[in-house]
Amino acid sequence: MPESIIRLRDISKVYEEDIAALCDVSLDVMEKDFVSIVGRSGSGKTTLIKLLIGEEKPTAGEIVINGWDLCNIKSRKIPYFRREIGVVFQDFKLLQQKTVAENIAFALIVLGTPRQEIHKRVPGVLSLVGLSGKGTRFPNELSGGEQQRVAIARAFVHEPKLLLADELTGDLDAIYAWEIMEILLKINKMGTTVLIATHDKSIVNRLQKRVVTLEDGTIIRDHKKGRYVI
Template identity: 60%
Template sequence: MAEPKPKTTIKLKAKDTSPKAQKSSSGPTVRTGRKPRAIPKKGEPLIVAEYLSKAFGKDAFALDDVSLEIREGEFVSLVGRSGAGKSTLTNMIIGEERLTEGRLFVNGWNVSLLKRRHIPFFRRQIGVVFQDFKLLSRKTVFENVAFALVVRGAPHKQIMEDVPRMLALVGLAGKEERFPHELSGGEKQRVAIARAFVHRPKLLVADEPTGNLDALYAWEIIEVLLKINELGTTVLLATHDRDIVNRLHRRVITLDGGRLIRDQEVGEYVL
């Protein structure tokens, strides 16, 4: 299937912080169409959320009126207690969950208007890491990582070059032929990260990637994510691990009860 092509481009005005102006604003430079435009300059908005809400029933909100902007190259921790809305937000960003109100732009895609048939193409431009790894249990380590390239129609030669390089980057060289059940939790998460990063996405979303790991393995995973961020990829890390967030000294967005309560440039876990 051919990759979808862009349809329209919406140019945004300079940002006005007043709620009224924000309501009428049309967001960053985005396309409601399919293929992202030429790579934006470093520092351009990569994720723009405007008044995002996700309602369950009449008065129950998983996410309530959340607006934020994440720029290229940032490493952002999204923190909050269980049920704060972290996973809802990350699921919206990867196009897994529909929003009830507001608008969401990710890497040039208007996720709020994303059609089902375009989701695969959208997903190919981001990388996702989950707490439960979500590896393909019947594929080897090599095949798991290669699958992210296969879905993009990458040629065999590229797969044979990129996959070993990526496995070396995450410290899994020599374990290519193992199956997920033959790996430790930390190794599984490294495979998941390698798969999420092998196609060099501009955005990597990690939803509680250390949730199933002990402290030592957890920090190793964070170090891999930091390495990926150094290579230019924006990392959005959803976590409730206070120690990790405090050690990172990076931007921290705090959610509580579905609302954004704090956004610190160099923040700490404060709840």
């Protein structure tokens, strides 16, 4: 039986100056699910992702991710929690002085992975994202879409149980955006739960997966095989 890997109960997030970004959000995501979070600019998508990775704390409510109670987690435990998740940010956050392979390897080095294991995993994940042979390039020698693939490879190289991505395909042409989605679908088929926040209507409609719609910080729609309706 699949279990709930994301469990949110009555989450609210109020930033300073009384900006309520999320209000009474409850959400369950089952293991191996693929979920798109959609909503207008400012509806709270990025805030939700920040709460899911422990980068922000909720003002109220309960968050349990893969068994970790993020409202009560000790800061020394956060690195252990982070091993179980992978995150792709909109701006990739690639290290410009390191090659593609070094960028990916670095994610494993910080987790204390043995060198032999790193040598094995990096080519495997490069092939998964369609970048075999480009490991020795530097990020500025790649297209935007290729840099995105590196960011996915880096987020997935430790084979997390949950992969989160914020506006992954924002700046890409439709055809490249769908290729990126196909990588996420492959990763999902391998058993990783995937949650993306996106504005990309055609992608969401083509995915035919669960769609959760946020409006002004609350969930207004949650459909199993949803369409993008805002």
